[in-house]
Amino acid sequence: METLNAAELLAALGHESRLAIFRLLVEAGPAGVNASAIGEQLGMAPATLSFHLAHLSRVGLIAGERESRFIHYSANFGTMDELIAFLTSNCCQGEACLPKTTCCDTTEKRRAKTGKTA
Amino acid sequence: METLNAAELLAALGHESRLAIFRLLVEAGPAGVNASAIGEQLGMAPATLSFHLAHLSRVGLIAGERESRFIHYSANFGTMDELIAFLTSNCCQGEACLPKTTCCDTTEKRRAKTGKTA
DNA sequence: CAACAAATTCAACAATTATTGAATTCCATT
DNA sequence: AATGGAATTCAATAATTGTTGAATTTGTTG
Numbered sequence: 001m002e003t004l005n006a007a008e009l010l011a012a013l014g015h016e017s018r019l020a021i022f023r024l025l026v027e028a029g030p031a032g033v034n035a036s037a038i039g040e041q042l043g044m045a046p047a048t049l050s051f052h053l054a055h056l057s058r059v060g061l062i063a064g065e066r067e068s069r070f071i072h073y074s075a076n077f078g079t080m081d082e083l084i085a086f087l088t089s090n091c092c093q094g095e096a097c098l099p100k101t102t103c104c105d106t107t108e109k110r111r112a113k114t115g116k117t118a
Numbered sequence: 119m120e121t122l123n124a125a126e127l128l129a130a131l132g133h134e135s136r137l138a139i140f141r142l143l144v145e146a147g148p149a150g151v152n153a154s155a156i157g158e159q160l161g162m163a164p165a166t167l168s169f170h171l172a173h174l175s176r177v178g179l180i181a182g183e184r185e186s187r188f189i190h191y192s193a194n195f196g197t198m199d200e201l202i203a204f205l206t207s208n209c210c211q212g213e214a215c216l217p218k219t220t221c222c223d224t225t226e227k228r229r230a231k232t233g234k235t236a
Numbered sequence: 237c238a239a240c241a242a243a244t245t246c247a248a249c250a251a252t253t254a255t256t257g258a259a260t261t262c263c264a265t266t
Numbered sequence: 267a268a269t270g271g272a273a274t275t276c277a278a279t280a281a282t283t284g285t286t287g288a289a290t291t292t293g294t295t296g
Contacts, residue, residue, distance in 0.1 A: 003134060003137055003138055003141065004134055006137060007131070007132055007133060007134045007137045008132075009132075010128050010129075010131040010132035010137065011128075011129065011132025011133065012132070013125070013128040013132070013205075014125055014126075014127075014128035014129025014130070014131070014132035015125060015129065015283090015284085016121060016122055016125040017284090019121055019124060019125045019128065020121055023121065026205075026208070026209050027208050027209070029209075034242085034243095035242070035243060035244095036241090036242060036243080045285075045286065045287090046242085046243065046244080046286095047243095047244080047245085047246095047285075047286055047287075047288095048284080048285060048286070049243090050243065050244050050245080051244095051245095051284075051285080051286095052284090053243095053244095054244085054245095066292090066293090068242095068293070068294070069241065069242050069243085069292080069293050069294060070242065070243090071242080071243065071244095077209075080205070080206075084202055084205065084206070087131075087144075087198070087202065088198075088202070090144070090145050091144050091145070091147075091195075133253090133254085135254090152272085152273095153272070153273060153274090154271090154272060154273075157273095163255075163256060163257090164256095164272085164273070164274080165255075165256055165257075165258095165273095165274080165275085165276095166254080166255060166256070167273090168273065168274050168275080169253095169254075169255080169256095169274095169275095170254090171273095171274095172274085172275095173253095184262090184263090186263070186264070186272095187262075187263050187264065187271065187272050187273085188272065188273085189272080189273065189274095
């Protein structure tokens with residue numbers, strides 16, 4: 001990932017409303033949440049919500065899929081993955097400096113659950 | 119970490135110049151880099167650079183320490199750690215969805231090097 | 237097809253953020 | 267204490283981004 005692209009993703013998440021939307025979708029998982037339900041939970045006006053959803057979609061952090069009258073939005077975990085990889089890459093010329101990321105702890109927990117080693 | 123605080127950090131990183139500064143400092147490691155050297159490497163005017171350094175400092179992503187006439191700036195890895203932890207927490211109600219973060223790969227590599235298991 | 241609900245788009249305005257030349261502060265050296 | 271370099275602050279301006287009511291599109295249902 002290039003710096004310009006990563007900056008776009010970070011800027012998209014760097015707004016309280018958009019971050020709240022994204023976190024909601026991350027916690028909701030692949031099933032997704034429809035726009036009006038998001039607006040209701042976060043107390044956002046429809047037009048404002050659409051503006052932020054469009055922004056997050058444009059940069060590829062979320063995606064919407066129409067299902068009858070509703071549009072279900074869900075987080076794009078792959079994009080998030082790439083962003084975190086970019087942020088932590090080439091850290092400290094290979095020296096240990098990020099020893100306790102919860103990201104890794106979470107992976108540990110997942111392994112403990114599933115029994116898989118990779 | 120709260121959403122508001124995380125959004126501030128992400129917004130700080132969500133600007134191409136500031137992200138470039140931060141990445142430079144992450145790669146430089148704890149030793150840090152002085153302001154004019156940063157400006158030279160990234161081709162930024164002094165006043166512009168100061169503005170962005172102040173922003174990154176204010177939110178706690180970097181810190182500057184004076185050494186004679188120079189001010190050495192370095193990345194605050196702890197803050198970065200917390201941010202990544204926030205972004206990846208409560209993901210998908212505990213289901214696996216971020217299986218291949220380089221963050222974790224890097225931890226693996228580090229363990230392979232040091233021989234430590236935690 | 238008329239009525240309604242979900243969601244977006246539009247347009248106008250408000251608010252915030254970024255850039256930069258000039259002035260200033262801080263420190264070391266002579 | 268004067269010179270000069272590192273870095274910041276200031277002030278004015280430029281540019282971008284966010285908000286929202288009203289209008290519009292899209293799809294469902296009576």
